[in-house]
Amino acid sequence: MNKIRSLACALFAALLALNADPCHAKEYVLLGKLGDTLLCDDATSKTQGIAKLDLYKDEIGEAVMGEDSEGSFTLYVQSAADHESYLLHPFARSKKYEKLPCQEGEFFRGILYDKKNKGPAVVAQKDTELADLVTIIPGQRRVKTDIDDCIFIRSNVVRERIPRGHQSAEEMANRFPKHESEMKRNPSLRWILAGQSALITSYNRGMPGAMAKGGKRKNTQLFVSRKSGDSCLHHNDDVGNTYTYDEVVVVRGEARIEGDYSPLKYSGNYCFYFPGADEVVKCTVDPKMMIVFTDPTTAFFAKGNDLYKMPISRTGCGTPAKFLSLDFEVFQMFPVPEKKP
């Protein structure tokens, strides 16, 4: 009897342990730099091919994931050079990338996810005409959309094209009185919308147009918690690439090691911002490691064809450990929602 009881206890403890690990049994969609798309089980590290996007001498420029108007989990991607846009339903019966059709002479810039209208939002440009941010919904219908309804991890769209993509220091000072003194210290510099998730908005302060030779550039970022309105101003010696994930913002540092206007080199310095925090968490990893996804407990990095994960928290971070080797370089990872549409 005692044996059965101890066995039951052990089983219960094992179940609790499984439950305690929030990453356990999570699935991710892995998107390769050249369009390979896989489904990966985090617990077993097993992968399963989904689809391959054939990009002619091009690579993925940006990608977002979200539900489409029929509630189906959809991946939206855009190529880096030609700005060709595609969508994929990873769990549909037919797993094939479909091109988002443009009108004649038109092309899309950037690909954001419009949460309100449930579709991809793009700047639809025709030759050199200015265009609005619109959401493409099935049947080629287009709806003018608002940037506040859109989410994007990072984007290659020139932000002047997006309403409120650039804001003056004065506008920002009015919106965030807590940082008024900092905004007024450099009144001529504009603030650029760097990324947005459902919970966080990130801004980068634009660089001054002219710099004295040997002048030191400082990068300044503002992270805003969209729910509570809390904000955190962060100064960085590195130039930062900002990635705004659902619950965490990550800044990958790039430094001009050989002086101003010399090529940027990744420094390996990463900063993590959690909503509501007053300070960022700083970590240093191998400079070749590129962030591909972060949730509040684990950061995922790609280095060559290997994937690494590193535990993180609001107080610090651990050491990256390799957990998967693939035959392509990962560009971005997306967690699959528990309820697969």
Next chain:
Amino acid sequence: MTHNLYLDTRAHPEYGYAHSPHHPRHGRAVLGVRSLLWRRYQRFWDAIYGTQNPVRNRRRGEISCDGNCGNHWYTMPIAIHETKQWMAPQTPANSEYAHLRGGASGRQYAVDGAVFNQFCPQRYLDRLPYIEPHEQGYPGNPWHRHDGNYAGYGMMQITNPPATNEQVWNWKANVDGGVANLQAKWNASDFSESHTNIGLPDQIDVMGHLFTYDGGEGGGLTTYHALDTIKRFNGGQYFRYNPTEGEWYPPLVTLPPDNSEENTLDYTQRVMRYHPHHYE
């Protein structure tokens, strides 16, 4: 659209459309015989069916892009590069084309005569002692090369999006398609919407042609926008703008020295080699 670029076409412009169901050579592959007879009477058939390639005017000063390629002055060097012919290895190394020597095999590229090949020219086969089977073509058939999994056709080697039937068989449609593609690449370039030069180098020397942000020395033509467009025509990009920093990344291309082997030169170098500056 006019085609002043090709001033001296041996075939009448109206014969640019080459496909004919009655063309004798279309049946040759079926017969499986390379008939010397057809070679002998090639000119005769070409005169009737217009299958000859357009030929660049030998009075080189008259070559221009007036009106037919818009901003894309590099259409002609791209067309020459994309339809270059292989010459026999015995071509003297000290010939006027010596600077075009390419590849470890010692073969050279020709710049003379019919340099715009919409169709496989007879001399292509005549001059070569041996060509690889995948490089073979039949005189009069569309000029065709494989680029990875993609097939390129005609003078502009239209690859992606794939060439239409018209663009495969009509050199005029092929050039129009190439120019439209160049315009799309021009529009897709980050220079079409970014107006800052922060982070860009002062100048880039591509085979003796100086490219700058505003195209100063090239009379406003040799801009970084043009250089980026040339690069994009072959896939990839030369420059990328960082919209959250408001400045340009360093150039994505590192140019090898001008005298490098053909296969190590960057696409922009291989194209700019055929700009008139190089052979006039």
